[in-house]
Amino acid sequence: MADDRKELQFQDDPGAQRSFWIALGILVAVVLWMGSGVVLPSSGGDQTTAGAETETAPVSVATRMSRAETVPLFFRAEGQAQPDRDTGIRAETSGDVTEVLVSKGADVTAGQVIARLTTSRLEADLNRAQEEFDAAEREFDNATELLDRGVATVDRVTSARAALAAARAQRTAAEDALDAARIEAPFGGRIEQLSIDEGEFVTAGAEIGRIVDNQPLTVSLQVPQRSLTDLEGADAAEVTFITGQTRTGSVAFVGSAAAAETRTFLVEVVVPNEDGAIPAGISAEIRIPTGERRAHFVAASIVSLDEEGRLGVKTVQDGRVAFEPIEVVRAEVDGVWVTGLPDEAEIITIGQGYVRDGEEVTVRPEVDAAPQAARQ
Secondary structure, three states: OOOOOOEEEEOOOOHHHHHHHHHHHHHHHHHHHHHHHHOOOOHHHHHHHHHHHOOEEEEEEEEEHHHHHHEEEEEEEEEEEEEEEEEEEEEEOOOEEEEEOOOOOEEEOOOEOOOOOOHHHHHHHHHHHHHHHHHHHHHHHHHHHHHHHHHOOOHHHHHHHHHHHHHHHHHHHHHHHHHHHHEEEOOOHHHEOOOOOOOOOEEEOOOOEEEEEEEEEEEEEEEEEEOOOOHOOOOOOEEOOOOOOOEEEEEEOOOOOOOOOOOEEEEEEEEOOOOOOOOOOOOOEEEEEEEEEEEEEEOOHEEEEEOOOHHHHHHHOOEEEEEEEEEEEEEEOOEEEEEEOEEEEEEEEEEEHHOOOOOEOOOOOOOOOOOOOOOO
């Protein structure tokens, strides 16, 4: 069997290399196809040229025609309501409190008795002063009569006249002391504090209460230096209190000397408060008219700064962008009133951030632009 085995022999297959040549041909075809766009002219060249033209076309922006309106201007500030008068009530003489006629929180009129003190000692002092006055008056009359008869001298009459004047002064002082035993309201208002009770001893000069008059109210505010000239000739003012109540007041005082700490000027606005419904001490917002200006109303979002740091808006003039410096003269919730623009201006509302001053643009009207409301 060993003789029957033969050695294996392999022969080359001419078709085995066919796939290699096919793959190589495909690769060459792909390379030639990719390079054909550069070597051979094609329709792709037109598309490239069109793309270049699109990139150089003017930027499209949306604009809105704006017309200036006459708007009132106001100075706004925060202030505090203060009573027209606020003072302490003091005892003018010493004594025990015999009667308290009002309670804390009561409304009183000028001269109304609040409390009474003991008067026995004061009445005794008045009786003594009256007797001394009567005696001095009789002495003066006798001296005068004797002088007329030639018996008395002029010096005696002069001395009697001086004694009479001293007695009259003592009587007046005793009467005033007796009147001071009645503690009265110095003016009409509301008793904010009362710290005495019946039987309590008070000394002369002691503060026994506090009275406040808030009819009218005085609203005080601080005005910056740059705004002081705006208030020249100001008269009326609208005051809105933190409680929601609104009153029309008048500018009663404008300070002429600035506070050293803040460099602001004191301004006072008097507000009627006949019913006393508005309490003193609460915060208030004051709005004082300062004149009128011709201005445009624009959204705050389109206001920008130029390279020099100036505030302004971009408009379109003869197909090109123009940066117009502005001044904000009044602010609202949904925009600002500005000056510095001509009476009619085509303002860029969309796309202003992508264009520069002097650049040519394509203009289209603002879509669904809400009509400009008249704001007063």
